Amino acid sequence: MSADADTQGWVGVRLLRKEDRRHLLGASTFTADVRVPGLLEVAFVRSQFAHGRLGAVAKPDGARVFSAEDFPHLKPIDGGPELPSFRAAPYHAFARDKVHFVGQIVAACLAPTRAQAEDLADQVGVEVDALPAVVDTVEALAPGAAILHDGFPDNAFIHATVTEGDIAAVAAAAPVALRRTFRMNRQATVSLEGRGVLAYWDHRLDELVVTLSTQGAHVMRIGLAMALGLPEHKLHLIAPDVGGGFGGKNRLMPEEVAVCALALKTGRPVRWIEDRREHLMASVHCREHHYDITLYATREGRLLGLKGEVHIDAGAYSLWPSGPFMEASMAARNLPGPYQMQALHVETHTVATSKAPMGPYRGVARPGACFAIERAVDELAHAIGMEPAEVRRINLVGPHQMPYRTIGGMQLDSGDYPQALERVREMVDLAALRRRQQAGEDDGRRIGVGFAVYTEQSGHGAAEWTKRKSRIVPGYESATARMLPDGTLLLLVGIQNHGQGLETSLAQIAAQELSLDPHAISVRYGDTALTPFGFGTFASRSIVFSGGAVARATRALADKARRIGAHLLQADVADTRLADGAVHGPNGKVSLAEIARAANVRQEFLPAGMPPLLDETATYEPEESGGFFSYGAHAAVVAVDPETGVTTTLDYAIAEDCGTMINPMIVDGQIIGGVAQGIGTALYEEIPYDADGQPLATTFGDYMVPCAPELPALRIHHLVTPAHGTEYGVKGMGEGGAIAPPAAIANAVSDALRDFGARIWETPLTPRRVSDAVAAACGD
Ligand code: MCN
Numbered sequence: 001m002s003a004d005a006d007t008q009g010w011v012g013v014r015l016l017r018k019e020d021r022r023h024l025l026g027a028s029t030f031t032a033d034v035r036v037p038g039l040l041e042v043a044f045v046r047s048q049f050a051h052g053r054l055g056a057v058a059k060p061d062g063a064r065v066f067s068a069e070d071f072p073h074l075k076p077i078d079g080g081p082e083l084p085s086f087r088a089a090p091y092h093a094f095a096r097d098k099v100h101f102v103g104q105i106v107a108a109c110l111a112p113t114r115a116q117a118e119d120l121a122d123q124v125g126v127e128v129d130a131l132p133a134v135v136d137t138v139e140a141l142a143p144g145a146a147i148l149h150d151g152f153p154d155n156a157f158i159h160a161t162v163t164e165g166d167i168a169a170v171a172a173a174a175p176v177a178l179r180r181t182f183r184m185n186r187q188a189t190v191s192l193e194g195r196g197v198l199a200y201w202d203h204r205l206d207e208l209v210v211t212l213s214t215q216g217a218h219v220m221r222i223g224l225a226m227a228l229g230l231p232e233h234k235l236h237l238i239a240p241d242v243g244g245g246f247g248g249k250n251r252l253m254p255e256e257v258a259v260c261a262l263a264l265k266t267g268r269p270v271r272w273i274e275d276r277r278e279h280l281m282a283s284v285h286c287r288e289h290h291y292d293i294t295l296y297a298t299r300e301g302r303l304l305g306l307k308g309e310v311h312i313d314a315g316a317y318s319l320w321p322s323g324p325f326m327e328a329s330m331a332a333r334n335l336p337g338p339y340q341m342q343a344l345h346v347e348t349h350t351v352a353t354s355k356a357p358m359g360p361y362r363g364v365a366r367p368g369a370c371f372a373i374e375r376a377v378d379e380l381a382h383a384i385g386m387e388p389a390e391v392r393r394i395n396l397v398g399p400h401q402m403p404y405r406t407i408g409g410m411q412l413d414s415g416d417y418p419q420a421l422e423r424v425r426e427m428v429d430l431a432a433l434r435r436r437q438q439a440g441e442d443d444g445r446r447i448g449v450g451f452a453v454y455t456e457q458s459g460h461g462a463a464e465w466t467k468r469k470s471r472i473v474p475g476y477e478s479a480t481a482r483m484l485p486d487g488t489l490l491l492l493v494g495i496q497n498h499g500q501g502l503e504t505s506l507a508q509i510a511a512q513e514l515s516l517d518p519h520a521i522s523v524r525y526g527d528t529a530l531t532p533f534g535f536g537t538f539a540s541r542s543i544v545f546s547g548g549a550v551a552r553a554t555r556a557l558a559d560k561a562r563r564i565g566a567h568l569l570q571a572d573v574a575d576t577r578l579a580d581g582a583v584h585g586p587n588g589k590v591s592l593a594e595i596a597r598a599a600n601v602r603q604e605f606l607p608a609g610m611p612p613l614l615d616e617t618a619t620y621e622p623e624e625s626g627g628f629f630s631y632g633a634h635a636a637v638v639a640v641d642p643e644t645g646v647t648t649t650l651d652y653a654i655a656e657d658c659g660t661m662i663n664p665m666i667v668d669g670q671i672i673g674g675v676a677q678g679i680g681t682a683l684y685e686e687i688p689y690d691a692d693g694q695p696l697a698t699t700f701g702d703y704m705v706p707c708a709p710e711l712p713a714l715r716i717h718h719l720v721t722p723a724h725g726t727e728y729g730v731k732g733m734g735e736g737g738a739i740a741p742p743a744a745i746a747n748a749v750s751d752a753l754r755d756f757g758a759r760i761w762e763t764p765l766t767p768r769r770v771s772d773a774v775a776a777a778c779g780d
Helices: 003-008 020-026 112-121 138-140 167-173 219-226 254-266 274-281 327-336 366-383 388-395 417-428 430-439 462-468 502-514 543-567 591-600 663-683 741-752 767-777
Strands: 042-046 052-058 063-066 105-111 124-128 156-164 176-188 194-202 205-214 235-238 268-275 284-298 303-313 345-351 446-458 477-483 489-493 521-525 578-579 580-583 588-591 615-620 629-640 647-657 715-717
Touching: 003 647, 042 112, 042 254, 042 274, 052 105, 105 112, 105 254, 112 417, 124 430, 138 219, 138 284, 138 303, 138 647, 156 430, 167 284, 167 303, 167 327, 176 219, 176 274, 176 366, 205 219, 205 254, 205 345, 254 268, 274 477, 284 327, 284 366, 284 388, 303 327, 303 366, 327 345, 327 366, 327 477, 366 388, 366 446, 366 741, 388 417, 388 446, 417 446, 417 629, 417 647, 417 715, 430 446, 446 741, 462 521, 477 591, 489 502, 489 543, 502 521, 502 543, 543 588, 543 591, 580 591, 588 591, 629 741, 647 741, 663 715
Parallel strands: 042 268, 205 235, 303 345, 489 521, 647 715
Antiparallel strands: 042 105, 052 124, 063 105, 156 345, 176 284, 194 205, 194 268, 284 303, 446 629, 477 489, 477 615, 578 580, 580 588, 629 647
16 A cells, blocks of 8 residues: 555545556557457448439449448437437438438448458449538528438527526626627547447357447447347447547447448458548547627626527537537536626527537537637626636636526536636736736747636536436446455446546545555456446546445445454454454454455355355435536636747646545546647647538648647646535546637637737637738738
């Protein structure tokens, strides 16, 4: 045990991540590392048209090339909320009748190597009668626009309104009304490992074994079983090492259905490993929000209300299990941010376009909503001549108002938001920066500082998901704690570690409850035949839900171990305690290993009537199911070259609060990773489409991701307000880092260019966009 753990237990210890050894040594097993004899590789033939009627598919080799006609019984992926007003767009694994975006699967070619499969794919002819593409969400809704799906009168999956308070009265009385439009452009999720799937029929087990790079094997099994028409007990899903997902591996995708169908049809093991071009062109896309908002306020900077219209570009199809509506409802409800106001009225439009389908990406809708409200707050501050940080301070929900229900209906549970803002203000030394700005820079660059405050709903349970009309309601998690005869522990959990360090942090919780060394604990996940049902890892839910289930299961196990220990020590249970891997009584101690031996293989040492085994399964759902809100403030300091438009991030400060930290080192890592992705959204990453629906960034030559040189040293300050109602007082935090950077950086760049009157309305802030903004402001 470390010195820390001796005195405090394992919760809160900066333990090195157990999983990193194999990753650093290159010894991990990703889907592409799995070897199966007789494997056939897949190359997909994908649509080159954004919208068109599909004609004949000419196959050079009918035994090795497959299209929709070969799978008449495959069911479409059918995603979407259970709302009567939602129009679903069934997503067939192989396009039928029509294609709806560039990259959609038309046919699959099988060969012993990928190169051979690709050569075969080159020979497949696809007839398409092109139709007009739909690429702009606002135009898509206009009368006369081309219609993508039958039964969609205006291309909208759904229109919905979030309204609370009397916005008309606020608008009539407000001394200041400030209307602005903002756009967050389309991105891909770009995990280090792309997607991948391998499937074969196991004759001994009489089941389809599917190795899948996914964030949740159990939930994907439900979707796959529906699409394939197989009973779930004939589907065995295994997620081996998964090299990141960020939301993109939390949706059932057509490649996954297609590979399983091909394995069933051919009787051969079949595998597809996504390449980067496929990832950027046809995997889960994200962000692409358009905001038109009016902020109402007093001349002293008090916010009164917000009215807005949000267009979400959902791409061509809705994905299972949650369709694209989640983005719109989250954007609308998060638009007021952590600020107090009296009225909110937001109309949302979730629009189908000729683009790859949209799914969640770290932060889901919140980076867009945060960008819009935080940019608008800065605009307000400039309009009324106040320091932007000061406008934030006077409007933030205060610690004594908690719990506080925002006008967007978010139940903020605890924390000190103004203090987080104050911390980052101090960390970047706002007063000194203002002096530096006045003095100017020798090299002609302009310095700017920008702030953004965010909240992150985490660990939300059944009530919240029911409200969202989700097809599945991830209101609980489960864990099995199994002590083996030598006193070591197996933890089986339904969530999926895919970079979050959960193998370590969940082991720390079990270690805390059982006073075991975490290295005597193995955490197992990602296998539907091994682990109890779980929903997987997304929505920053694992530490609350899975951590809670692990705490409960190991606590029950510790309780039974103490009862066995007391019996062996001939002591009263009340006089025993569990410490240092042993049960201690008044007259001695007995190790967990001896207790485990009795429970598993020497039943005669158990108390009379006690069933054998130390094997406990528990589920966990917090009583408060509206979620636990982590929060934070970010401050970015940038230097902008007004001529070239190049932005350099000089300093970046974060003050955040996620309640009790199980492993503060992992928390820091999660923040750093999230901020890196947020900087990508702010400055670099974009998948534009041309008017014909052709994607213009399908290689890393065109799609820029930030690398180490683009990232400043991040400075992190933690506030710790333990949550009420979770085990140990934890709140989730895996997405928070990605939420605020686009807003903080865009505010900083607008601040830097204030003398020119140039401001930023759109991400990413490419040099072209920034220099164009300067030129436009200067009247060039
Ligand atoms: N943690 C902690 N104490 C807390 C909160 C969290 O020690 N108070 C630790 C947890 O133990 C866990 C990690 O921080 O090891 C993240 O926990 P949590 O906030 O519960 O988030 P999840 O584990 O549910 O992860 C999901 C979240 C999401 S939604 C995305 S998207 C995301 C993210 O995590 N994708 C990731 N982080 C990622 N990190 C990597 N490397 N790869 C991804 O794909």
